[in-house]
Amino acid sequence: MKEFALIGVAGFIAPRHLRAIKETGNNLVAALDPFDSVGVLDSYFPNSDFFTEFERFDRHLDKLKRQGKKVDYVSICSPNYLHDSHIRFALRQGANAICEKPLVLNPWNLDALEEIEYETAGKISTILQLRLHPSIKRMKETYDNVDTLTEVDLRYVTARGNWYGHSWKGDISKSGGILSNIGIHFFDMLIWVFGKVKEISIGALDLQSASGTLLLERARVKWFLSLKENDLPSEIRSKGLRSHRSMKINSEEFEFSEGFTDLHTESYREILKGHSFGLNDARPSIELVYRIKKLYGDKNN
Amino acid sequence: MKEFALIGVAGFIAPRHLRAIKETGNNLVAALDPFDSVGVLDSYFPNSDFFTEFERFDRHLDKLKRQGKKVDYVSICSPNYLHDSHIRFALRQGANAICEKPLVLNPWNLDALEEIEYETAGKISTILQLRLHPSIKRMKETYDNVDTLTEVDLRYVTARGNWYGHSWKGDISKSGGILSNIGIHFFDMLIWVFGKVKEISIGALDLQSASGTLLLERARVKWFLSLKENDLPSEIRSKGLRSHRSMKINSEEFEFSEGFTDLHTESYREILKGHSFGLNDARPSIELVYRIKKLYGDKNN
């Protein structure tokens, strides 16, 4: 049984990590969040210690280490711009890091993490759950050896209310914006399935939506991402739904609306077996996002 | 349709208020919380404005007022010790206040609120949902006219993990401790059903449990409250449950484990019809908690 600590336990994504730790038969010994509404711990690890201050959390992990009860993994669910610092903390503690996507906001943050991974015994893993989705795995098998260009048309609209802009997710310096925060999943998946990025173009980019095209080794992709309710298809809105995912492959709809629920647990299972996605797996999509933002900036300023 | 604002939207209890506002056909225009993980708004009122700073929230409500779109109600779900200040804010805005229990921590806070309620047009309501529970209502009908003393044995154990002590709920100056935070529900219910407090005694009182007896007009009550897992009956623990409520009336178990889910909505419905529980309704249980704490202090210091 492995011992875990978790940073960001009051946030939206933390319950999936708590559940993954539990379902893989492991234990949480300490959790951190500046916000103290963390009753969710009662459903998973009521005996976990909890801290609202980083320094006290650090002291506690250090004490455990000196008592021979070193934490094996630190799960990181903090706002995106804090990921690399929290990863460094984990590795300096002598633990491994399991970090939510996007692993970091900029390619050079990956270089920095490479050095610390090299200097310590710890391993950095990220959550790229789409790669574990059964449909996506089949898609990869199907297209891995296709040598004609596949046409992909990806649209993902997930409406967010006004609060979003007033949270860290709406602050581009903290979340990286819609490309880093939402797009990264799809960019990683597409590159994984269809190969390296050859060309990019960018249509629109603002805080709430983005669109463009990609030429990958084995596909030509049109993509559109949006947080705006108005971009939802009317039949979706009329049902009161707020999210719509569509991917057409050579004009046929590819079904992948199901099967997302336990991919964090599956991710943990793989990580614990040593099959984790690391810095090099995360790099292509992080570089792509960076290039798209730069292209947009060059075009518009 | 009434316009609402809500303070404390990231907290544990806020979703019941959001749901109550929605289910009573009303609208939320603004919400406040220092913590910005408030995706819950998307499920109820995605168009609501959201603020992490009190001053900006104040400015927004003030602007709405000057535009003739004054907020009618402010729902208050903040930590207990902030309730009276947030109620004052609501009333000074020209709105009514709907405040989570415990309305305030001390009887003299009620006196202060009486003055502000008198000075403004607003009304202060609190949530005393047990009084709306069908079983409890029947209990009240049954015992309202009984002139012998009923024997009541109340035990409520709801296990909380280590986090609790590190949150505001574990800080007695902020939550009022187990008596204010957990006990107040039951004390209010008992007084409501069985009449005024005649005598009190206190057994134990610490951050995690409390016990004592009450002599009410029409009942003799033994009560026990606990947050400790070890105080759960073993058959409850073995099922993996963390909460157990038992009330014996003249040695017979009184069933009230069901029917709690929509009492906030019911509370809002009554408030909107003008049947709200106000300062005077809240006072007896707040005074009782104060007396119990004082008795304990006098006995032990």
Place this chain on the structure above:
Amino acid sequence: MKEFALIGVAGFIAPRHLRAIKETGNNLVAALDPFDSVGVLDSYFPNSDFFTEFERFDRHLDKLKRQGKKVDYVSICSPNYLHDSHIRFALRQGANAICEKPLVLNPWNLDALEEIEYETAGKISTILQLRLHPSIKRMKETYDNVDTLTEVDLRYVTARGNWYGHSWKGDISKSGGILSNIGIHFFDMLIWVFGKVKEISIGALDLQSASGTLLLERARVKWFLSLKENDLPSEIRSKGLRSHRSMKINSEEFEFSEGFTDLHTESYREILKGHSFGLNDARPSIELVYRIKKLYGDKNN
């Protein structure tokens, strides 16, 4: 003797207000700041109560009021974007407000404050200390009746280190930027002496410097403001100084480098005599800053 409360006591400007309260023979009963390094209180009002939470400060002032010890004035030294909310708080308490410059960031905030001043008994005063500076007063006397256009060339450079951009002062939504935070003093002074704004033009405007021209009723003004060390004259830098103020009037240097030290006390003295600068006094410079920013925006976007 008047009773004061003060908001923002840990900040840079607070000591001048504390001193002014003391030197005018008055008393501070309560102070607020989220940051608790407020040993400065010991030098002025060690018996003042102190709070780090707004709600507890509010409760305390409310309690004093109900005890017949209502606070007469609330001095406001908080970050600029919080001023109007803190003023509203003061007036709703039944107190008067004395607010640091810039009183507010936008002209419409003044409209909002007018309404609250109208609705309550309180008076809003701001600190426009240059109008109390002996040299500036003489300047006004000199130019009040001159009917030819005076040429004014104003340069103010006050170097700020890197920290500035990482503080609220470097966040334009919080400070209003260099025009609101630094320029407002000089714009108010110039309008006060030379009359209404007839025409404006803008040269540069960024987070660290700004320049432009004004045509006032009785003067043509060239102005330049900067926070950059490199904009200091070399003879100033070589002395290790970091601030330089120069105003040429019809090509002659106008001396006003001295006499600033106790203008806050003088301001308080006038306010307490009923000669305060209010909303209407603050309005022209706030409107001018707004117009300059808008002009810059129109020109550049």
Place this chain on the structure above:
Amino acid sequence: MKEFALIGVAGFIAPRHLRAIKETGNNLVAALDPFDSVGVLDSYFPNSDFFTEFERFDRHLDKLKRQGKKVDYVSICSPNYLHDSHIRFALRQGANAICEKPLVLNPWNLDALEEIEYETAGKISTILQLRLHPSIKRMKETYDNVDTLTEVDLRYVTARGNWYGHSWKGDISKSGGILSNIGIHFFDMLIWVFGKVKEISIGALDLQSASGTLLLERARVKWFLSLKENDLPSEIRSKGLRSHRSMKINSEEFEFSEGFTDLHTESYREILKGHSFGLNDARPSIELVYRIKKLYGDKNN
């Protein structure tokens, strides 16, 4: 020239460290404080970077390290209870730590720091400035070889206003209380001059004052510490002073009211020469404070 970073730059004691870094001819490259009123940097190191978030500060120091511009020293001026975590951070960065007194709150925190000092290349130094005070140095010379028991009567009263109890200094879990926060200086000095602790007794101990006796190898000490204005001698209060230090040695007043102003610079000078006070120097006074608190607890609970 050595490169410094500083944690806690907005606090009361930071200017002495800034001055010491400057006066010893060194440079500050980065500073951290959650509170952003840090204009003090302009007087010492305007080019220093500044951060309000720990994680961004960490990222910056890490970047400097990878660029071959590693920070040599981290100066730590944070609230007492954070010292050990900030020291760990410094050493893990590959830097040395210079930490304000009290180095830590409990003896076992020293054990933890010993391990990290052993594991890394960094050195931990603390500021024990009284040992550098010329009068105290002379005292040590005088009493080092005296083999009779000297009678010492130490009284230190430094009045603090109400704010103190509402700051971290008034929270015993954060400051350690009056013994850790104020007493530690004198306990260290007395042990340094008069030798090991043989016996202790405790009179009073509360948040604002403490008294007791010590039997040291070469002295019998009566000590009294207070933060209460009422404990000041009336002749001191009548002068408007708020602090009084008195030490009688064999009934004769020992003069040491002067000469404190530049002891931080002197401390830095020694540290930079390799003559620093480390964990073992800090230990006896930290252990004494712990023993006094424990004795008081055993006696009163």
